[in-house]
Amino acid sequence: MSLPPGFLDELRSRTSLSQVVGRKVIWDNRKSNQGKGDMWAPCPFHQEKTASFHVDDRKGFYYCFGCHAKGDAISFVCETENVDFMEAVEILAREAGMTMPARDPQAAQKADRRGELAGIMEQAVNFFRLSLAQQAAAGARDYLARRGLDGAAQDRFELGYAPEGNALFAHLTGKGIDPQKIIDAGLAARPDDGRAPYDRFRGRITFPIRDPRGRCISFGGRAMDPNARAKYLNGPETELFDKGRNLYWHGPAREAAGKGQPLIVAEGYMDVIALVQAGFGATVAPLGTAVTEDQLRLLWRIADEPVIALDGDKAGLRAAHRVIDLALPMLEAGKSLRFVILPEGQDPDDLIRASGAGAMQKLLDQALPMVQLLWSRETEGQVFDSPERRAALDKALRDKILTIRDPSIRSHYGQAIKDMRWHLFNPRRTGFQGGGGQARRWQAPGTPQASTKSSLLAASDDRVQEHLREAVILAALICTPDLIEEVGHQLERMECRDPDHDAMRAALLELHAGGDARAVVADRVGAEALENLMRIPHVTICPAVRRPGDVEQARLTLAEAFGKLAALRGLDAEIAEAEEELSGMADEAVTWRLREAAEARNRALRSQQEDKATYEKGPNGLLIDRDERSAFDALLNKITYTKPRR
Known part of the structure; x- marks a missing residue:
């Protein structure tokens, strides 16, 4: 049946x-x-x-x-x-719980025909092997000897030789085999002009291609004539052979992989033979085409993480990139690919001959995960010195990641790309790498900038306020880490003057999806520093901390905290610029800008949770903090009375 x-x-x-x-x-x-x-x-x-x-x-x-x-x-x-x-x-x-299919007479007849064609293929294997020992195959034997393939290796891989002319067709028909079946098996072809059929393989070293059950289903042939139209030739697709659904050396490689050897995908027949001879028995190759979806499924049935070994030239890299694009939508949990890019100008045989099997094993041990090769493709040789170029990189990577159907894998790929992006644009944790490549160092904790050392506001509680806003942001994200990706761009730009806050910020940016934020932060800064953060009174009463995991509440808290922090630092910037302008004549423009910045800061800081009694009306009727008003008036007096009016 x-x-x-x-x-x-x-x-x-x-x-x-x-x-x-x-x-x-x-x-x-x-x-x-x-x-x-x-x-x-x-x-x-x-x-x-x-x-x-x-x-x-x-x-x-x-x-x-x-x-x-x-x-x-x-x-x-x-x-x-x-x-x-x-x-x-x-x-x-x-x-x-599966129902056995009903017997199909046509299917049985088809199976019988396939068995008959496979029998013809076995006769061809024997004929080609015998031909390799004849005088006409001297050049082929010399070539195999130069490649290090002795008689034992030739027998192991069943290598043969297809003589010139139509020797195989004559041999098989002489045994009473129907000429049409020889053609149907892919061993011969009939010219369009009606002449007699001719052998498909002539003047070539032959490589039998077997299915996982061990049946010969086709051949590959390597031309001995350097002027041949094709160096390598595969048999045509037949009832037995579909080149996109089979692999060279499939059966033995599956057995070797089952014993623990890594599954390697090489480019061609001779690469497979060289690797197997060197001890890498679980090696296969696609059959003259780029890797197909069906071949990927075959590979994943053999091993969870096959290693794609390709030549280090441009063609090899292009082939690797095609495999990545093909594999991304097919990824499943535990099923992936790794890549070995050989030194440029060398194939596996060259590498093994020059440096031994140990050199190949070293490359296999350093095989790149697919996400890293994807990243390299989009970034190598590129300069990201403008927002537009960075945005183009983000779009290209996002488009690729979105092709992954499995949501869990898509999330992990997004996190991995985020980590690599962070390290590309932020090579040092103590600085921010700008678009032009110049690093801007952060100011030491608690040290006023040079331009504001003489400012009265430098002695106020601005630093305390900034420290509290940073603490609220960090605590809210520790309690609800699902929002890290959403506010990541703001978190990256947040300059933390406190080294513990800076370390916590870096730990949160590096947190992988689904990771334990508390554990990661505690590991980076220590449990005591984390406890000190969470014990700050302003943090303990924060709704996002009191209700961890509440995404909406955390989103509101973060929006308010980031806004207040921006307003605080915006006023600092205006005051610093005003300090510089004091060297000239003060005018209404300076005082207006300072007043507007102070009132914007006040609007951002004002919330329902804060004590209204600490505020009084400013010059235009808006509330302003009394301490800030006092410092602000002192600055205006300094502007008014230390410089002559026009």
Whole structure:
């Protein structure tokens, strides 16, 4: 009976291998990790006392390091229940609540035809391998020897040689095989002018392409003639072969990955062979095209985080970027990619020959996560010295992140990009990196700026007020960290004169989505400093602190606090400028600007929670703090009586 496409995949996804195997074994709890699906037990296929039988529940495969038994849930039921393949499928389908499909005579006929074509392909494998030993293949053997592939390696990878002319077609038809089936298998083609069919592979080293079940489904060919139209040639798509849904060296790589080797995706046949020969057995390659969605799904079925190894030239980087764009919408929790970019001008074989397998392993250990390569693509070689350029960067990254369908992954990507953006534009925590690349240092805590040292207002409580507003902002965000991203641009620009406040601000900006704000801040500044912040009376009565997690209340509190802080520092700036203008003649413009700044500050500071008795009417009828009014009048007197009028 033939099963419809996708049925077995659905069955395997619904079946827990550890539950199936658990009916026959007793798990070793000391060695097993159930949370990760990493289970160990004595092997049920041979007598032993140690736990050498390993089940990887997430990948759906088992392997015994003693007797080397391996397989999936279906093969396990076949072996332990003494049933054939279809009976095992029926048992598992019944347990998974799936209905077995009705027998389809046409599907059975199609399966029989596919089996017949696969048989023809196997005969082609044998013919090409025998041809490699003939005199006509001397050049091919020399080439393979120069690439370090001896007879054992040639046998391992079933390398062969397709002679010039139509030798394969003549060989197969001589065995009584229908010429049309040779064409249908992709081994020959019929000219449009009606002439006799000809071999597709001629004068080439051949690489058999096998499906995960081990059946030969097509060939790749490497031309020996340097003037050939195509250096590498793949077979056409047939009933057996879909190049976008298969991988070279798929079956052996899956087995090696199941034993713990990293899954590597190389560019071509010879790259795979070089890496496998060097000990990296879990290596595959796409078949002459860029990686497709179906191939990505195949890769993720083998390993959670395949490593894409590409040449370090521009073409390799372009290929990496195409893979990123393809993979972003497909990302799922625990499924991602990492990237190895080889030194420019070297492929894996060159690197291994020059520096050994250790050099390749070092690159694999330093493989870049996908988000870092995405960031590099948008920032490398760019200068962000204007708001417009920064905005363009933000838009490009935002557009890419929005293609991620999984909301959790999208959030984490956003946080990672935010962190990298922060480090790009704020290379030092003690300064703000401006658009022109010049760092502006913050003033030491409590030290008036040079331009205001002689100002009477420098002796007032402005610094205390600023400190309180900063404390309210930090405490509100610690209690409701969900708003950090929303007010991040304001938080980045907030200059904290208190070093503890500055450290808390930096910790909040670096906080990852879903992180514990209190723990992160306490780790950065110490628990005592955090407690001191939360014990400030002005902070303890703040509604956003009394109701942590209330987003709307926190949003109102932050808007008010940022506004008051801006007003406070706006008045400071006006006073500083006025101080500079005292060197000339005072006029009404100076006093008007000071009065307007003071009243704007007063409007921002006035709220329902503050004591109205501390205010009196200013010159234009607005309320002004008495202490501030006294300092303000003193400044006006200084302007009026220390300089002659016009």
